[in-house]
Amino acid sequence: MKKKIFSKRYIIETMIEGSLMLSAVFSIFITLGIIFVLCYESLEFFKEIPIKDFLTGTVWTPLFANPQFGILPLVAGTLLTTAVAVSVALPIGLITAIYLSEYAPHKFRETVKPILELLEAVPTVVYGYFALLFLTPLLQKVFENLSGFNALSPGLIMGIMIVPYVGSVSEDALKAVPMHIREGSYAMGATKLQTAFKVLIPSAFSGIAAAFIMGISRAIGETMIVAIAAGMMPNFTANPMEPIQTLTSYIVQVSLGDLPHGTIEYKTIFAAGIVLFIMTLSFNIIGFWLKKRIREAY
């Protein structure tokens, strides 16, 4: 049959197909563009500041008269709030997952899980003010030396914010463990708790680890909560009682100001951005790789 190349239907089909393809690759191009700008601007930055000083310096004062460009205080601040968040989110998330997957009656689980996932819809700015105006004063009653801005309070709130994510993904991983593995454990006289900790968690290990790593990655990238409640003060410390600044909140701070383009201060945003990008990207890749392994376990 001869193909009618110029028929109206053929032209419309081609146009539709083309526009679908465009929308599909659009976000990829945008992402690539962002990465390109990030790399380009930070290369400009590293022309002026040696990369060794940047990575090993312990003072970050790019906006001062005598600027210093050591990224370590921001990295320390990021890791500190992340550590606080993770120490809340991982245990609570895992316990939530075990409860929902192994203990909760079917109806309860079907009701609670969507609600849990809804918690992810709370805007982070709300969490930020909650940390600053509610949790910090509350914690100050316990820890008298706690600053008004500190790493502890936003870290804890960030942890609570991530619990639903860690819980929900871990629960999926536990639920994916085949029933005959559970039965094997129960047949040996194990209790639910023994089955959960000794058999199910090892069985679902790659999925749970993926949930943990994605959770960590979200904590590293979280911006609003730390920008509001952690203090905007680069501080090379491991003490969560002190005010700190994270990579993300530094970027917010500088972006809000009116720095002229092309200045070294302006380029610090991109230098901090690429450090952040590499941190979250590597966690995401590990998480993605672990998640892919879930199905290979059985």
Next chain:
Amino acid sequence: MSTKTKQFNEIIKAEAKNLNFYYGDFHALKGLDFKVSEKKVTALIGPSGCGKTTFLRCFNRMHDLYPNNRYEGEILMYPDEINIVGDNIDPIEVRMRISMVFQKPNPFPKTIYENVAYGLRVRGIRGKDIIDERVEKSLRGAALWDEVKDRLHEHAFNMSGGQQQRLCIARALATDPEILLFDEPTSALDPIATSKVEELIVELKKVLTILIVTHNMQQAARISDYTAFMYVGELVEFGDTDTIFTAPTQKLTEEYITGRFG
């Protein structure tokens, strides 16, 4: 049901009396009366859906893991005459004494050693010497020791299917169960692995009581002392394996073992 056995002069290990079982509204087992002789192999045969696996799983309360399942009647275990399906009996107590090997090998994601030690650890047994000794004894009991003694700390998933199934048997043996349940233990195995497991079952009846569900009638004939034929939730015929396979009294049994249905 017709019964023709020499069971009267043997020790009875367990006895179902008017046992009924329901999956929700579905009446899956209908008034079973059934005796299990101690240190013998009793086979449950019958077409798919006849309730033989359902019956087997009553013995270690596997049905308690799922909602809306209900037992009626009793399965008494001797010598202490506890009703293992009774509401007042903790399923974990039952499973401590009656262990099970499943259709599909289901080792845990642990080392060979830790798989066998699992039941001991669950029972709170500490002490490396005791556990080492029990692991070795169980692996020998499951005819697996010589194959794995040099790689006890390797992951169990690296074993072949037949080895995994014998590992599951070793795991069940480690805690000295009084009754061992087998749910079609060879249906996922090749003929060589199957014959190893069959030899093992015959060997094991020297020390414990065995109940086995099988789809394979030759297997039942080869390894069991008693055979029960079930059909749509009822026990049609129970007797010495020789009698059931050579001179069944029920027409249904005869039709099934000669392959006219099932």
